[in-house]
Amino acid sequence: MKLKTIEKLCCPFDKHDLNLQVLAKDIEDNIIEGILTCSTCQRKYPIIYGVPIMAPDEYRQIPLEQPVIEKWKLKYGIADTKLLP
Ligand SMILES: [Zn+2]
Numbered sequence: 001m002k003l004k005t006i007e008k009l010c011c012p013f014d015k016h017d018l019n020l021q022v023l024a025k026d027i028e029d030n031i032i033e034g035i036l037t038c039s040t041c042q043r044k045y046p047i048i049y050g051v052p053i054m055a056p057d058e059y060r061q062i063p064l065e066q067p068v069i070e071k072w073k074l075k076y077g078i079a080d081t082k083l084l085p
Contacts, residue, residue, distance in 0.1 A: 001031055001050045011038035011045075012056050018045070023076050026050075033072065042085045044069070057084065 009018055017039050024033035034047040036054070045054045046068055053065060062083055069081045 001047065001052065003029065003031060006031060006034075006036070006047070006052065009036065009052060009054065011041060011043060012054050013043055014038065014041050016040040023072060035069070035072075035078070042082075044080075044083045046072075046083075060084075 003020075006018075006020055010016060011018055018036040019039055020031075021035045021037065022031055023035065024031075026032050030050060031047055032050050036045040036047065036052060037043070038045075045052055046065055047053070048068055053060075060083070065083055066081070069078065069083065072078050073081050
């Protein structure tokens, strides 16, 4: 996903701005892997294969998202892997 598109996204929980941590980009500078963190509630939304995984809490698939974050923790040295506050 393009950086300019990602910058338009907001937290589905409280509509606040998200901070982007870029983990991997392709040769056209599209973000392939990354983590969006809400500036207010601290929820984390992973970007997997270029797609931000963003849903309200009740629709989130934490058992599917968590292993991805744990893999990135080892690969990229992510300090905090907690997806929900
Ligand atoms: Zn939020």
